[in-house]
Amino acid sequence: MFFSTATAVAHPWHRHRAEDRKTGATDQSPNATTTQIAPFHLTAAKEPAAATTVDIADAFAPFEKRGDIKTRRDDRWFFVESNGIPDHPLMIGIRAWQQQVPLPQKYVGDNAWQIPLHPVPAANPATTKDRFLRGAIAVAVNGIPIFNPLNNRGEDALAIGELDDYGGHCGRADDYHYHVAPVHLEKVVGKDKPVAYALDGYPIYGYTEPDGAPVKGLDSLGGHEDADGNYHYHATKAYPYLNGGFRGEVTEREGQVDPQPRAQGVREALQPLRGATIVGFEATGAxxxxxxxxxxxxxxxxxxxxxxxxxxxxxxxxxxxxxxxxxxxxxxxxxxxxxxxxxxxxxxxxxxxxxxxxxxxxxxxxxxxxxxxxxxxxxxxxxxxxxxDGRPPRAGDSPKPRAAAAATAATKPQNGGLVVTSPAIPADGKLPVEFTCDGGGISPPIEWKPGPKGTACYALALWHEAPDRVKSYWVVHGIPASATSLPKGSRAIGTTGLNDKGRPEYDPMCSKGPGVKQYHVTVYALSAEPQLPAGGATREALLAAIGNTTLAEGTLTFSYERATP
Missing domain, CATH: 2.20.130 (S-adenosyl-L-methionine-dependent methyltransferases)
Incomplete structure (x- = not known):
């Protein structure tokens, strides 16, 4: 099953509501009046309500009763489980499309959304104007995450046409999320209830106060206190559209609030399709x-x-x-x-x-x-x-694989593989500081076994999978078929392509986030010289050019943890 839940389901989009059990109806369509894209139905043992969670539970209750979400709590967190598919039309109206589509997600179990039950005012409230550009900053009461109104390039996602009629779109993992406050949810919960909760624990209301009064006196974060001293945010019709930061304490890790769930994609994140407008989205089957x-x-x-x-x-x-x-x-x-x-x-x-x-x-x-x-x-x-890597250990984590195994294993594709090694990387698999920004910043020596018959040349790419994208540090192509290595600080063999900074050189590792990171060097045996841009080839251009000429490849994985400054 695509979703692993306590209740067997017929398909990943499936849900039975209470009224459906009476009639036998099943919601299927995302934009029809009688059928809708439907989140799965979860079951879990109910826990006693606590006084400190009544308000937040009430806000999510309408969607829990419909079977759209499931909630639970402990003494610290309010957990929200969903499959990330809202019960309203999707994608229509998007004018700047990244070629992603909505796929169900597994926001369940220890991958559920977590909202603090007891918000703690921060000594130094954090803005979202130039921070938290990755991941969610809030969760809507229908279980859909809300990301920073600025996309990961710092652009206003609504203003540039990236959002649909409900203020959402799909991310690189085909994960649907909002970028503005989902005020349309007031039709379900009422104007006296929050439409979302920021990940610092404070509620987000619509364009009016809970009693219907006009909103006045918002601070720079888009919030204020009520007469009883309770802080909350409001939706606004102009940027920042919802909370413009965090009045409460949050932990920032690698550019996003931590903890939060991870979306699971099944295909490559794509590039924008220039000039495209989404004009329809429908269910064609269950x-x-x-x-x-x-x-x-x-x-x-x-x-x-x-x-x-x-x-x-x-x-x-x-x-x-x-x-x-x-x-x-x-x-x-x-x-x-x-x-x-x-x-x-x-x-x-x-x-x-x-x-x-x-x-x-x-x-x-x-x-x-x-x-x-x-x-x-x-x-x-x-x-x-x-x-x-990049997060601290959590309870229940499995033991970490030995770094030595990671450093020496070469991944073999179905059509044969290359064994890739480096004499500079020790048995523990850790990259010496000499090859990082804190050392000499030179490229490490790389060696590989000869490619199969018909190998005309080799290409190499050094990359790291960050949570939001694949980063490229070193690209070399045009390596002669007679070569089976690149020496330390290599510049004379092959042609150096462009790193992510747009420079034709090796970009030494210089991690800004805490924790151990994994990096990978992939060597490709090619049957022909790739046709690449004269101005320099990026990793993406290289991969596109060698799609039909790759005879074999192998990957060396190593680790690097930058010392705390």
Missing amino acids: ASRKLTYEVSGRKGTVEYTVNDSGAATFTFTDPQGRATTETYEPRQRGPGGPGGRGPGGPGGRGPGGRGPSGRAGQAGPGGPDGGPPRRPVPGENRQPPPPR
Whole structure:
């Protein structure tokens, strides 16, 4: 099953409401009056209500009664479980589309949303204007996360046309979320109840006070105290649209509030489709959806079905009528551990990384010109690298794999593999400081076994999977077929491509976040010299160019933890 819950469900989108059990009806469509995209139905033992949680429980109660969400609590947190699919029309109206679509998520168990039951006023309230650009800053009372109104590039997502008619869109993991206050939920909960809660624990109301009075005297964070001294935020019709920061204490880790759940994607995060507007989104079956977009007056579609195992089959039809069908399997996820994010142990937190070359899936409809979908390339949908690091251990985390194994293992694709090693990386798998920004900042020596027959040249990429994207530190192509290594500080062999800073050089690791990080060097054996931009090739350009010429590849994984300044 795509969702692992206490109650068996027929398909990932499925839910039975109380009234449905009487009539036998099932909600299916996201934008029809009689059928809606439906979050799954969870069951859990009820816990005694506590006086300190009555108000927050009441706010979420209408959606819990409908079966859209499930809540629970302990002495510190109020937990909200959902599958991340709201009960209203989705995606229609988006004018700046990243080619992502809504897929059900597993915001359940230890991957549920957590809201503090006892907000603590911060000595120095934090703004969201230039911080917290990753992850959620609030949770709507229907269980849908709300991200910073500024996207991860610092742009107003509403102003640039990225949001649908309900103020939401899908992220890189095909996870639906809002970027503005969901005031439409007042139709369900009433204007006297919050429509969301910020992750510092304070409620977010609509455009009026709970008693219907006009809102006055908001502070720089978009909130104020009521007559009894209780702090709360308000939705606004102009930026910041909801809480403009956190009046209460929060923990910031790697640019987002921690803790919070992780979304699980099944395919590669895509690039914007220039000129596209989403004009339709409908249910075509119990577990199937169809998104329709328009480019220059011509329509294209993305049709997809999610099966019980979580695998998703997509059919992309571009505006020229060319169709391609691809199937994506759920990403394998490593064991939880210090910094681990996969659910292999009880402390797991979400999706594992991409395949050994950093590619989890393939692109959807077209590139910037609305062309045909990209075909899969070697290395996609394989076993991921070790789990991400960067968080402190949590109770129930599985033991962390030995670093030595991570440092020496080379991932082998189905068509044969390369064994990649480095004489500079010791048995513990830790990158020496010499190769980081705190040392000489030079590239480490890399060695590999010869490629298979027909190898015309090699290419290399050094990358790191951050929570929101894959970062590229070093790209080298045009390495002669006779070479099986690059020396320390190599510059004379092959052509150096562009790192994420746009420079044709090795970018030494210089982590800004705490904790151990995992990095990967992938070497590709190619049957032909790739055709790359004359001005310098990025990692993305390299991967696109070698899709049909990769004979074999291998990945060396190592770790690095920057000393606290």
